[in-house]
Amino acid sequence: MKKHLAMTALALAVGFSYAGGAYALDQAFDFNAAPFGGKLVKDAKAIDFSYQAEVDFNGPKFDLSGVAFFGTFRKDLSSPPIPGTGLGEKYGLYAEFVATGTRTNIAPGVNEAAFSDLTFKLRIDPNLDTGSNTFTPGVAGGNETHFASGDTSDDITLFTGKLIAGQAHHFNTLDRGSFDLLLDAQNVDRAVLQGLGFTPTYPQVRFTGVNTFLEGVIDPPGTVTDLDLRGSGNLTVVPEPGIPLLLGGGLLALIGIRKLRSM
Ligand SMILES: [Ca+2]
Ligand SMILES: [Ca+2]
Ligand SMILES: [Ca+2]
Numbered sequence: 001m002k003k004h005l006a007m008t009a010l011a012l013a014v015g016f017s018y019a020g021g022a023y024a025l026d027q028a029f030d031f032n033a034a035p036f037g038g039k040l041v042k043d044a045k046a047i048d049f050s051y052q053a054e055v056d057f058n059g060p061k062f063d064l065s066g067v068a069f070f071g072t073f074r075k076d077l078s079s080p081p082i083p084g085t086g087l088g089e090k091y092g093l094y095a096e097f098v099a100t101g102t103r104t105n106i107a108p109g110v111n112e113a114a115f116s117d118l119t120f121k122l123r124i125d126p127n128l129d130t131g132s133n134t135f136t137p138g139v140a141g142g143n144e145t146h147f148a149s150g151d152t153s154d155d156i157t158l159f160t161g162k163l164i165a166g167q168a169h170h171f172n173t174l175d176r177g178s179f180d181l182l183l184d185a186q187n188v189d190r191a192v193l194q195g196l197g198f199t200p201t202y203p204q205v206r207f208t209g210v211n212t213f214l215e216g217v218i219d220p221p222g223t224v225t226d227l228d229l230r231g232s233g234n235l236t237v238v239p240e241p242g243i244p245l246l247l248g249g250g251l252l253a254l255i256g257i258r259k260l261r262s263m
Contacts, residue, residue: 027237029197031073031085036126038086043195044073046234048081049095051209053229054135054146059221060102062113064229065145067132068095068207077234092125095207095235096148101166105219113168113179120161120183120207122235124192126154137216137228144226158192159185161205170217177211177231182238197237209233 031041053066070093072081087093097120103113123130129151135144148155161183170177185193185203197203213230 026076027197027203027239028195029193029237030195032192032194033086033091033124035191036086036124037090039084041073041082041085043075044082045076046074046236047093048072048074048232048234049209050232051095051230052132052146053097054137054144055224055227055229056143057103057218057220057222057224057227059223060104061100062103063098063100065098065147066096066229067146067148068097068209068233069132070094070235074234088128092128092130094123094125094130094148096121096123097161097207098145099163099166101168103220109171109217109219111170111217111219113170115163115166115168115181118161118163118166118181118183120163120181122158122161123148123152124156124158125152126156127151130155135226135228137226139225141226156189156192157187158189159203159205160187161207162186164204170211170214177214179207179209179233181207183207204238206236206238207233208236 026045028043028045031044031047034040047070049068049070051066051068053064055062055064071088073085073087074081097118099115099118101113101115101117103111105111130148131150133147133149135141135146161181164182164184166179166181168177168179183205185198185205188198188203190198193203209231210233211229211231213228216224216227218224
């Protein structure tokens with residue numbers, strides 16, 4: 001009996017440590033685009049995007065605004081795109097985001113940023129007539145923002161994201177960097193977002209990416225207006241928060257059993 005308990009706890013503890021692996025436990029979800037002339041995509045694990053944003057650095061603080069356009073669904077990050085979904089042909093899908101945070105210089109040309117606030121909307125563009133505005137990098141043209149443009153009046157919000165935590169990094173080659181944002185998905189349109197991943201009341205979504213274009217970064221404290229930032233990434237759904245907590249409980253149980261044995 002005691003041995004059985006210990007083995008169960010061990011299995012749960014292993015599960016918990018595995019959860020720390022990148023994307024090890026991404027949750028499958030369904031995306032029903034049938035109302036927009038697309039297909040019902042079953043068991044997707046990621047949606048790929050490319051994005052453009054503008055960033056303002058003001059000493060240690062930053063703010064940014066951007067738009068990401070999604071192109072393909074994947075069953076996992078190493079497999080080819082799911083064909084024939086209608087995304088980009090029958091309907092468009094984009095995210096609009098505005099964020100603020102603080103950055104820290106950890107070495108010359110190497111900075112880490114922590115997000116403190118974020119407004120995020122995932123939206124369907126049924127008629128493929130939404131784009132994004134152009135801005136002039138730098139102080140020319142004033143301090144601008146980057147946002148969805150064209151006809152956005154017909155677009156439908158699928159969820160609004162509330163920031164749980166987020167970090168970004170950039171390196172001294174200036175065109176390298178990455179970001180990782182964890183969001184609570186609220187006001188979820190469950191006619192479109194379905195499946196296991198969107199079962200929880202507040203599903204958690206990861207918005208992660210790499211930069212492919214970024215120049216003119218200066219170390220804090222420094223001021224930059226409308227830095228042009230572009231790149232690509234994936235939107236994934238993480239398992240419901242109860243699962244890691246449960247597995248974490250398994251780890252604690254294992255520690256408890258070890259303590260009992262050492263007594
Ligand atoms: Ca400008
Ligand atoms: Ca700006
Ligand atoms: Ca539109």
